[in-house]
Amino acid sequence: MSETPLPDDVGLKRKQTLGLILCSIYALAYGGFVALSVFNVRVMDTLMPFQLNLAVFYGMGLIVFALLLALFYSKACDAAERLPASPASPPTPAPDARVSTPDAPPTPPTPDAPATSGTSAPAQQGASR
Amino acid sequence: MMAILIFVGFVAFLFGLSWYLGQRAKSADNFFVAGGQIHWFINGVALTGGYLSAASFLGICGMIAFRGFDGFLYSMGFLSGWVVALFVVAEPLRRLGKYTFADALGARFRSPSIHLAASISTLIISLCYLVPQMVGAGVLIEPLLGIAHHWGVIIVGLVVIVVVASAGMSSTTYVQFIKASMLITFSAILVGVLLVRGLDTEPKTYNLQGIEVPPYTFRTLTVPGNSVEALAGEGFTYIDRVEVRHPVTEKVERTWLLLEEWEPLQPLTFIINRQSRDIPVLQDSGGALGARFRLLPHEGDAGEVFRIGGSRYRMREGGVETAVRTWWRQEQDAEGRLSLHEAQSVRFTPEGRWVNGLPPEAEGSILTMGRVVKFGERTGHDGMRGPLSPMRYMAIFSDPGTEIEVPRRDTIPHAGDVVNLYYPKPVTGDALMRPGGHFDLGEGAFWSRLDFISLMLALFFGTAALPHVLIRYYTVKDGRAARKSTIVAITAIGLFYILTLFLGIGAIANGVLNPLNDNMSAPLLARSFGELLFAAVTALAFATVLGTVAGLIIAASGAVANDLLDRYMKLDLSGNGKVIAAKSTAVVVGVISVVLGILFKDVNVGFLVGWAFAVAASANFPAIIMVLFWKRTTAAGVVSSILVGMTAALAIILLGPDMFVRYGMKQADAWIPLGQPALFSMPLSFLVLIVVSLLTRPEGERTAPPASPTS
Numbered sequence: 001m002s003e004t005p006l007p008d009d010v011g012l013k014r015k016q017t018l019g020l021i022l023c024s025i026y027a028l029a030y031g032g033f034v035a036l037s038v039f040n041v042r043v044m045d046t047l048m049p050f051q052l053n054l055a056v057f058y059g060m061g062l063i064v065f066a067l068l069l070a071l072f073y074s075k076a077c078d079a080a081e082r083l084p085a086s087p088a089s090p091p092t093p094a095p096d097a098r099v100s101t102p103d104a105p106p107t108p109p110t111p112d113a114p115a116t117s118g119t120s121a122p123a124q125q126g127a128s129r
Numbered sequence: 130m131m132a133i134l135i136f137v138g139f140v141a142f143l144f145g146l147s148w149y150l151g152q153r154a155k156s157a158d159n160f161f162v163a164g165g166q167i168h169w170f171i172n173g174v175a176l177t178g179g180y181l182s183a184a185s186f187l188g189i190c191g192m193i194a195f196r197g198f199d200g201f202l203y204s205m206g207f208l209s210g211w212v213v214a215l216f217v218v219a220e221p222l223r224r225l226g227k228y229t230f231a232d233a234l235g236a237r238f239r240s241p242s243i244h245l246a247a248s249i250s251t252l253i254i255s256l257c258y259l260v261p262q263m264v265g266a267g268v269l270i271e272p273l274l275g276i277a278h279h280w281g282v283i284i285v286g287l288v289v290i291v292v293v294a295s296a297g298m299s300s301t302t303y304v305q306f307i308k309a310s311m312l313i314t315f316s317a318i319l320v321g322v323l324l325v326r327g328l329d330t331e332p333k334t335y336n337l338q339g340i341e342v343p344p345y346t347f348r349t350l351t352v353p354g355n356s357v358e359a360l361a362g363e364g365f366t367y368i369d370r371v372e373v374r375h376p377v378t379e380k381v382e383r384t385w386l387l388l389e390e391w392e393p394l395q396p397l398t399f400i401i402n403r404q405s406r407d408i409p410v411l412q413d414s415g416g417a418l419g420a421r422f423r424l425l426p427h428e429g430d431a432g433e434v435f436r437i438g439g440s441r442y443r444m445r446e447g448g449v450e451t452a453v454r455t456w457w458r459q460e461q462d463a464e465g466r467l468s469l470h471e472a473q474s475v476r477f478t479p480e481g482r483w484v485n486g487l488p489p490e491a492e493g494s495i496l497t498m499g500r501v502v503k504f505g506e507r508t509g510h511d512g513m514r515g516p517l518s519p520m521r522y523m524a525i526f527s528d529p530g531t532e533i534e535v536p537r538r539d540t541i542p543h544a545g546d547v548v549n550l551y552y553p554k555p556v557t558g559d560a561l562m563r564p565g566g567h568f569d570l571g572e573g574a575f576w577s578r579l580d581f582i583s584l585m586l587a588l589f590f591g592t593a594a595l596p597h598v599l600i601r602y603y604t605v606k607d608g609r610a611a612r613k614s615t616i617v618a619i620t621a622i623g624l625f626y627i628l629t630l631f632l633g634i635g636a637i638a639n640g641v642l643n644p645l646n647d648n649m650s651a652p653l654l655a656r657s658f659g660e661l662l663f664a665a666v667t668a669l670a671f672a673t674v675l676g677t678v679a680g681l682i683i684a685a686s687g688a689v690a691n692d693l694l695d696r697y698m699k700l701d702l703s704g705n706g707k708v709i710a711a712k713s714t715a716v717v718v719g720v721i722s723v724v725l726g727i728l729f730k731d732v733n734v735g736f737l738v739g740w741a742f743a744v745a746a747s748a749n750f751p752a753i754i755m756v757l758f759w760k761r762t763t764a765a766g767v768v769s770s771i772l773v774g775m776t777a778a779l780a781i782i783l784l785g786p787d788m789f790v791r792y793g794m795k796q797a798d799a800w801i802p803l804g805q806p807a808l809f810s811m812p813l814s815f816l817v818l819i820v821v822s823l824l825t826r827p828e829g830e831r832t833a834p835p836a837s838p839t840s
Contacts, residue, residue, distance in 0.1 A: 019215070023212055026216075030209050030585070030589060037563075037570055038578050038581060038582060041571075044564060045559045050520040051507065051524035053562055053563060055563040055564060056198070056201075056630070059198070059202075059204075059630075060630075062209065063205065063623040063627060064623070066208055066619055066623065067616070067620055070211075070212070070215060070612075070615065070619050071616055073216060074613060077612060
């Protein structure tokens with residue numbers, strides 16, 4: 001995953017690609033857990049370091065792995081945004097963005113206008129479980 | 130009483146503080162969106178507060194306590210959803226300049242139908258979320274105030290409806306921050322004291338309020354000569370036998386025996402209305418008060434049998450006995466010898482609930498269950514209490530040699546009544562700590578395996594599709610701060626979810642499992658460490674429920690007022706009219722969720738939330754992904770995909786085995802053998818979107834030339 005060249009990652013497109021790659025890596029790890037559980041659940045009894053079984057080790061590992069990937073992603077994006085081509089300003093529409101409206105000219109997302117339409121979900125509400 | 134005072138004080142403190150800070154901060158309403166001033170760390174913790182609700186705390190801990198590792202699957206899945214949200218959906222959606230699913234759709238298509246579809250799916254998903262929150266509220270109130278579950282649900286419903294319908298909700302950002310910090314801190318403290326207490330095989334006995342009662346050990350009988358009639362020599366009369374068969378294979382899974390024994394009642398002096406009265410009570414073998422009989426006026430000759438209500442009594446020298454019928458689980462060892470194991474029971478009769486063979490007027494009670502029977506040798510644990518490291522605690526539980534008892538329930542028909550039987554099921558450590566406790570992952574369990582895959586799929590893709598998750602990622606000004614906040618949130622949420630594993634298995638080891646309701650495991654565990662911890666943890670969880678319920682109801686009312694009435698029906702409501710519509714919706718949605726919260730009271734809240742994820746992953750996720758990544762997507766495709774995905778997911782849930790149990794039927798009678806819908810409904814939704822988009826022309830779309838990069 002670290003093959004993505006960070007200094008060249010100037011475009012939003014590249015950030016998006018990196019996101020997709022990282023997500024695929026995580027999906028593989030996550031899918032691996034599901035596959036092992038479905039096709040050979042006994043493997044989950046394998047003894048791992050700290051005398052934990054594989055299920056607990058893998059499960060906790062996935063949580064830690066998500067954090068590591070997120071950290072990596074953030075660093076990569078930070079690096080991209082520090083480059084002159086992309087100053088620290090709100091993101092702008094990418095070349096392939098097909099979003100512009102005749103009645104509302106394309107505006108970069110401003111922090112003052114959250115959820116002005118749609119479900120108008122308030123900023124305060126909990127995304128909860 | 131002390132617990133209630135601490136609880137009320139704690140909740141008042143939390144809300145008082147949030148109100149004070151909210152007032153002080155001028156831009157309270159735009160706390161996040163004012164942007165920049167808020168440190169990303171605080172923002173991240175607040176994100177966590179919005180994300181972790183009591184359902185995480187109650188539902189996951191409870192499912193781990195009853196089903197072992199399968200409860201932790203929810204933790205893993207809930208966290209993994211953030212990966213999809215952060216890496217795939219967040220950046221492109223931000224690039225669209227929109228913050229929610231409906232906004233993004235609205236930005237690209239000028240189609241009223243999209244607002245209709247978005248509002249319906251928001252309503253349904255919010256409702257799916259609300260139900261477990263309500264169930265959780267009742268769970269918290271029940272042991273605290275000692276009142277019935279449904280009153281807890283009604284109280285929370287009323288409070289929230291009043292708050293939302295009268296004033297709307299002020300900023301909960303601060304309360305989210307404080308609550309998340311404290312919930313994680315107190316959960317960590319709870320795990321800390323759990324580890325310091327260590328593990329032994331003799332947990333204390335508690336009642337369902339979590340209050341310690343004299344220890345009781347459930348009895349075991351050996352059947353002399355394998356003849357149940359011979360039990361008469363031991364004081365038991367054989368009454369009946371019921372076999373429980375596998376719903377599909379019809380193989381006998383358990384055999385239950387109903388035995389009757391005569392128990393002497395002892396007069397015990399109670400002070401009632403400042404007068405002392407002798408009340409007949411039942412004492413267990415340890416001399417502890419087992420039950421209190423309110424009615425027993427009779428005098429007669431020794432040996433005379435009389436009947437009051439549904440109970441029989443027998444006069445004897447110097448007192449009276451009552452006939453108690455208890456259920457015993459029959460087991461057969463390798464040599465074919467039969468043994469019987471006492472279970473707890475609740476019989477539902479028209480006159481009321483008979484608990485453990487005692488009539489309704491005797492006020493008998495169910496005791497908590499769960500314990501470690503013996504420790505395996507792999508870790509060399511000596512079975513004595515004392516501090517253990519986290520890894521060692523987990524290792525001891527994972528040991529194949531460790532034997533653990535967890536509560537299980539059988540529901541049987543008997544003599545025209547329904548009887549629920551609660552018995553300890555022995556499981557080995559390795560079986561408890563690997564997937565398969567809830568989902569049958571064994572050979573031949575085809576549908577159960579699909580359920581498992583389906584759930585993991587829904588959790589993975591559901592988070593990014595929840596109408597109100599992404600907005601939290603965008604309520605800070607700077608993308609970098611938002612990402613850092615997200616990392617704080619992932620760290621905090623991940624840490625919390627790891628704690629849930631300890632809380633769940635700790636609840637087993639400490640014998641605090643309420644066999645009637647697994648959601649109570651974490652609060653009852655806290656109570657076993659004292660009133661202070663219990664009250665604090667309960668108050669935090671309760672504050673979470675209140676905040677979450679209010680937020681969800683606001684989301685639902687917003688959907689109706691803005692999307693349905695304003696955008697779709699074009700009622701052109703005035704500001705006032707919109708507020709009235711939103712408030713009316715809040716009341717209706719609130720009432721529906723209270724009713725459903727009562728109906729689903731004994732279902733695990735984590736499991737219920739899983740359904741909300743399935744609906745979100747099926748209704749919204751395909752639309753979001755395709756709008757972002759497939760240029761040929763049309764408005765008609767999006768609308769059909771949302772409606773078909775949502776309908777399919779709901780249909781599979783409503784016609785599936787879990788709901789059939791709710792309808793009072795057998796699992797095997799379910800029309801659809803699948804309990805978790807996402808595996809089918811999500812691909813179906815994708816398929817419908819693609820087909821309909823290809824069949825329709827993108828006319829409703831806002832036709833603008835591709836935007837050139839702005840500089």
